[in-house]
Amino acid sequence: MTRRGFNGDDRSMADKAVLAWGDAPDWIVELAVLVDQVGLKAAGARVGYSAGAISQVINRKYAGDIGAVEREVRAAVLAPTVECPVLDTISREDCLSYQAKPFSSASARSALLHHACKTCPHARQQKGTNNA
Template identity: 40%
Template structure:
């Protein structure tokens, strides 16, 4: 980081003094664990996380929020296949390819594409 601002100061500046709870959590984790460590845990680049904290990220903030809420804040969703899972695990499961040799992955593939309320996938049922 090229400035002397702490991550929380960066968040407060970027979010006009009122960063959402999940951005505060992200900033705290980055301060404690470092950008690279958290980048690996969440599956986002250090740049994406830094831009998110400063409210300059132009991608899908709600997806980053879901990852933070699941991986760092312990929020769960009700998966029709796996039961209660972290919001981050839900997002990760949606991106898994269909695997005809793995019955759980096949069921996940279908459930994520068949109207699951937590699915972010576009298109209808291609199960």
């Protein structure tokens, strides 16, 4: 989904954020992880900025109001609650906790959560690994 390899650069956006920022702020890290999961265009749409602007922010080259971008990222990506496709509104911490749990057939809800987390827009899992 991401365009790794475009222009000969195979690094993830998370890697690029670390290179550009060093000890990157939490919202930059989360934005880069989101881009690696869904791509620049989708991440930009989610926070209300163009793909180019998002790339510039992650690479620490954005000339615009970085504070405004931070506010939008915090609202869209780091919100205290998220909309879960199974449980409706839940805390971000609960969301990350459910994602970290292995599959369980102990209850229908557990099974539903496990499967929903794989495709949820809030998921931090990538290719079978858990980044929560």
